[in-house]
Amino acid sequence: MSKVLKIKRGADIKLVGEAEKILVDAPIPDTIAVKPSDFGGTRAKVIVKPGDEVQAGDVLFFDKDHEEVKFTSPVSGEIAEVKRGEKRKLLEVIVIADKEIKYKDFKAAEPSSLNREQIIEKMCASGVWPFIKQRPYDVIANPKDNPKAIFISAFDSAPLAPDNDFILHSQEAIFQKGIDALAKLTEGKVHLTVHGTAKADETFLQAKNVELHHLSGPHPAGNVGVQIHHFNPIGKGDTVWTLKPQDVVTIGRLFETGKFDASRIIALCGSEVKDPKYYRTILGTSTKGLFDAFTKDGNNRYISGNVLTGTKIEKEGYLSFYDYQLTVIPEGGEPEMFGWIKPNPDKFSLSRALVSWLQPNKKYELTANMNGEERPFVVTEEYEKVFPFDIYPVQLIKSILVDDIEMMEELGIYEVAPEDFALCETICTSKIPSQTIVRDGLAMLRKEMS
Amino acid sequence: MSNPIHNFLEKNIKPSFVKGGKLEKYYPAFDALETFLFVPGHTAEKGGSHIRDGIDMKRTMIMVVIALVPALLFGMWNTGHQYYLALGEMASFMDKFIYGAIKVLPIVVVSYAAGLGVEFVFAIIKKHQVNEGFLVSGMLIPLCLPVEIPLWMVAAATIFAVIIGKEVFGGTGMNILNVALTARAFLFFAYPTWMSGDKVWIGEGTNEAVAYADGSTGATLLAQATEKSSGFVDAAGAQYGDSFMAAFLGLIPGSIGETSTLAILIGAAILLITGIGSWKIMLSGVIGAYVMGLLFNAWGANEFMNVPAHYHLVMGGFAFGIVFMATDPVTASQTPTGKYIYGFLIGMLGIMIRVFNPAYPEGIMLAILFMNVMAPLIDHYVIQANIKRRKKRTVAIAA
Numbered sequence: 094m095s096k097v098l099k100i101k102r103g104a105d106i107k108l109v110g111e112a113e114k115i116l117v118d119a120p121i122p123d124t125i126a127v128k129p130s131d132f133g134g135t136r137a138k139v140i141v142k143p144g145d146e147v148q149a150g151d152v153l154f155f156d157k158d159h160e161e162v163k164f165t166s167p168v169s170g171e172i173a174e175v176k177r178g179e180k181r182k183l184l185e186v187i188v189i190a191d192k193e194i195k196y197k198d199f200k201a202a203e204p205s206s207l208n209r210e211q212i213i214e215k216m217c218a219s220g221v222w223p224f225i226k227q228r229p230y231d232v233i234a235n236p237k238d239n240p241k242a243i244f245i246s247a248f249d250s251a252p253l254a255p256d257n258d259f260i261l262h263s264q265e266a267i268f269q270k271g272i273d274a275l276a277k278l279t280e281g282k283v284h285l286t287v288h289g290t291a292k293a294d295e296t297f298l299q300a301k302n303v304e305l306h307h308l309s310g311p312h313p314a315g316n317v318g319v320q321i322h323h324f325n326p327i328g329k330g331d332t333v334w335t336l337k338p339q340d341v342v343t344i345g346r347l348f349e350t351g352k353f354d355a356s357r358i359i360a361l362c363g364s365e366v367k368d369p370k371y372y373r374t375i376l377g378t379s380t381k382g383l384f385d386a387f388t389k390d391g392n393n394r395y396i397s398g399n400v401l402t403g404t405k406i407e408k409e410g411y412l413s414f415y416d417y418q419l420t421v422i423p424e425g426g427e428p429e430m431f432g433w434i435k436p437n438p439d440k441f442s443l444s445r446a447l448v449s450w451l452q453p454n455k456k457y458e459l460t461a462n463m464n465g466e467e468r469p470f471v472v473t474e475e476y477e478k479v480f481p482f483d484i485y486p487v488q489l490i491k492s493i494l495v496d497d498i499e500m501m502e503e504l505g506i507y508e509v510a511p512e513d514f515a516l517c518e519t520i521c522t523s524k525i526p527s528q529t530i531v532r533d534g535l536a537m538l539r540k541e542m543s
Numbered sequence: 544m545s546n547p548i549h550n551f552l553e554k555n556i557k558p559s560f561v562k563g564g565k566l567e568k569y570y571p572a573f574d575a576l577e578t579f580l581f582v583p584g585h586t587a588e589k590g591g592s593h594i595r596d597g598i599d600m601k602r603t604m605i606m607v608v609i610a611l612v613p614a615l616l617f618g619m620w621n622t623g624h625q626y627y628l629a630l631g632e633m634a635s636f637m638d639k640f641i642y643g644a645i646k647v648l649p650i651v652v653v654s655y656a657a658g659l660g661v662e663f664v665f666a667i668i669k670k671h672q673v674n675e676g677f678l679v680s681g682m683l684i685p686l687c688l689p690v691e692i693p694l695w696m697v698a699a700a701t702i703f704a705v706i707i708g709k710e711v712f713g714g715t716g717m718n719i720l721n722v723a724l725t726a727r728a729f730l731f732f733a734y735p736t737w738m739s740g741d742k743v744w745i746g747e748g749t750n751e752a753v754a755y756a757d758g759s760t761g762a763t764l765l766a767q768a769t770e771k772s773s774g775f776v777d778a779a780g781a782q783y784g785d786s787f788m789a790a791f792l793g794l795i796p797g798s799i800g801e802t803s804t805l806a807i808l809i810g811a812a813i814l815l816i817t818g819i820g821s822w823k824i825m826l827s828g829v830i831g832a833y834v835m836g837l838l839f840n841a842w843g844a845n846e847f848m849n850v851p852a853h854y855h856l857v858m859g860g861f862a863f864g865i866v867f868m869a870t871d872p873v874t875a876s877q878t879p880t881g882k883y884i885y886g887f888l889i890g891m892l893g894i895m896i897r898v899f900n901p902a903y904p905e906g907i908m909l910a911i912l913f914m915n916v917m918a919p920l921i922d923h924y925v926i927q928a929n930i931k932r933r934k935k936r937t938v939a940i941a942a
Contacts, residue, residue, distance in 0.1 A: 106594065108594075252594075326936055326937055327937070328934075328937025328938070329937075331937070394586070394593060396593055400592070400593045400594045401593070401594070402591075403593065404589060404590050405587075405589040405593065420593075422593065424586055425584070426584045426585070426586050427584045428546065428549050428581035428582065428583055429581060429582045429584070430546055430549070431580070431581075431582075432581070432582030433582055433599060433601035433605060434602065434605055437597050440596075440597030441594065441596060442596050442597040442598050443596055443598075444596070444598045444603075444817060444819070445816055445817045446598050446602050446603065446817040446818070446819065447597045447598065447602075459594040461586040461587045461593045461594065462584065462585075462586055462595065463583075463586060463595050464582065464595050464596065464597050464598070464599055465582060465595075465599020465601065465602075466578060466599065466600070466672065468599075468600045468674065468675075468715070468716065469674075469713075469714070469716030469717065470716055471600060471603070471676070471715065471716045471873055472819075472872050473821075473875070473877040474821065474882075477879065483932070483933060483936075484933075485878065485926055485929060487877065488877075488922075503930045505933060515591075515592050516592075518591060518592045519594060519595060519596060520596040520598075521595075522596070522598050522599060522600055522603055523600060524595065526588065526591055528590070528592065529588075529590065529591055
């Protein structure tokens with residue numbers, strides 16, 4: 094067993110509503126949607142129109158800048174709507190799902206019998222390519238790049254995150270097939286990181302063709318960016334590709350069966366969920382059925398993803414492309430009289446200016462309240478406590494705010510993604526939207542560099 | 544469930560202040576008062592973190608103000624104590640406290656009124672929110688002044704500090720110099736006799752008493768230390784039994800809030816427990832001062848150098864400065880490594896100025912202001928070291 098690396102900086106925010114390890118089938122959705130907004134940095138060109146019949150794996154839209162990267166339908170059915178917002182911004186391509194999914198055949202094949210180009214072609218055509226993201230910039234990988242490594246984090250350390258050891262249990266063969274395909278895409282190694290103290294599932298421990306790492310510590314230990322930083326850091330000009338374990342399985346299934354089988358297991362969790370547990374459902378599923386049946390009444394915030402990095406969606410919304418959990422928490426929104434001096438034992442705080450530090454094991458029912466107004470940076474050494482990188486987070490954010498490209502590069506922007514700043518944003522006294530700032534900074538830099 | 548007071552504000556008061564209302568211009572003033580009463584109920588954006596820490600800027604600043612309360616209360620009592628001591632009269636605890644409160648509270652009120660007045664005016668002109676930063680500065684300013692300071696000087700210094708020290712740089716979070724120290728430095732250079740003379744530390748009416756006694760009566764320990772390294776005398780001209788303990792407890796003349804190291808330590812404990820004050824700066828500052836004190840003891844060229852090193856930690860404004868002023872996060876070094884260097888140099892320089900230049904016995908103020916200016920430079924080198932280290936690391940992997 095390789096050495097366990099421990100990180101100290103970070104925070105596990107304990108919330109009420111963890112999913113119990115029970116797996117059931119979710120209600121079959123009436124509609125599914127693929128949301129171009131999930132793919133930052135792409136310019137989608139839709140090639141279907143309402144009324145068209147599609148099979149699972151048929152192209153819905155592609156990226157104008159990389160035409161080979163296709164976004165395909167996870168189900169068979171009829172295109173219901175191509176939803177646009179202001180300035181004709183593409184929001185959702187909605188498909189009315191068949192009860193029985195018909196799959197387009199991409200031909201099963203052993204990854205070992207294919208060369209790199211054939212694998213890339215198959216992955217692009219079937220719509221599994223967008224599962225691969227790249228650092229720098231945190232966008233979909235460019236198929237023309239040669240990454241120096243591929244990183245997969247086997248565990249998710251975010252609050253209420255789904256347990257991949259449970260989800261991928263006894264899927265060794267199909268996971269291995271996905272790994273074998275990915276291994277052909279890089280001249281370097283495929284790095285797989287498991288949790289250093291909890292025993293990982295055999296699916297991960299038995300995986301071949303990978304370099305296995307052990308990492309322990311509080312969130313964001315499970316963030317792939319932290320793992321890259323510690324095991325194989327990115328310098329200027331390097332590219333590293335990343336993906337999530339369930340997507341490796343989806344890729345494995347493509348080579349095993351020739352189908353784009355977009356089924357995935359998600360955790361439905363949060364304090365406002367009745368009996369939180371795991372559901373077998375599909376990419377892009379309508380959330381209506383799940384939320385109607387399994388959430389408590391009241392003014393709720395529905396989130397696709399986790400509470401730190403997820404996106405607020407409508408109750409009748411759709412599961413986003415890169416999300417493996419749906420979280421429901423109370424919306425909150427009540428002004429609080431003299432809230433700045435109350436001891437507030439029910440609010441989480443990393444500082445000790447509230448009494449919550451006296452109850453370290455308490456599980457919180459947090460609302461989406463901001464608990465204060467946005468201010469300039471004042472307090473220092475706050476982000477550093479939850480940012481396990483050898484990078485100065487506040488200085489990096491300030492360099493982004495003043496558009497100083499050289500400084501951003503030197504301070505390490507190529508190594509980070511918005512999600513790495515999620516805890517910084519959460520605990521910030523000045524309520525600075527650091528994830529948005531980093532996202533905008535990366536987009537600006539990508540534009541400048543192209 | 545919504546609060547009736549909040550409903551009243553929203554329905555009856557707010558409409559005059561919003562766009563199109565009669566008092567539209569004064570919206571920042573209304574906003575400041577409303578958000579003081581109620582932390583707004585707004586919730587997180589669509590993207591980004593959906594749960595937020597319970598802390599905010601108001602709470603942070605109020606915690607510092609709370610940490611200052613022990614020093615303030617002690618300062619009130621000590622003002623009365625020194626007064627009755629100089630008069631040579633016995634007085635009860637309450638008599639002393641009430642006398643002190645009557646002397647001190649007006650200074651606090653003037654400081655807040657002048658400072659917040661400037662903040663509100665700037666908020667209205669620049670159409671931004673009123674920042675909480677002055678809540679702390681407004682308390683620090685009175686506490687670092689002598690009790691006999693005329694109120695108009697307090698107002699002038701506060702207005703100068705808030706405008707030149709802070710607002711011209713863009714307000715809270717952008718300033719280079721600590722606001723309260725800017726106010727003090729302004730008075731120090733504009734009205735030097737009021738800031739370090741022998742007659743300003745004890746309440747008025749005592750000049751007669753002073754005239755009877757020894758010439759150094761009423762002088763601070765720092766002023767006395769320019770002539771002798773032991774045998775300090777109190778306001779009545781009598782020698783302290785244990786002058787270190789007297790200084791630690793704060794039974795000495797001095798600026799309102801700076802005399803009692805004990806009261807300041809209580810405040811320091813509050814800052815350290817809540818994590819709002821940097822232990823790195825406080826610790827390295829104390830070490831820096833002590834090391835400097837020891838060096839001077841070893842040298843021993845004059846009386847002041849012979850003052851035992853640990854005396855430096857309890858005399859004058861050192862403790863107050865290092866706990867409340869040096870730790871101001873906006874003007875201090877921001878990098879963890881930088882904080883050690885910053886604190887250590889404040890300690891060393893503070894004692895050095897104190898001892899080398901008897902004209903400026905309050906060296907700690909100048910040391911902090913100087914290091915405020917140097918802090919960005921320290922951070923620059925710390926960050927450059929990080930950049931170099933990170934470059935090396937990726938090169939090593941590529942090779």
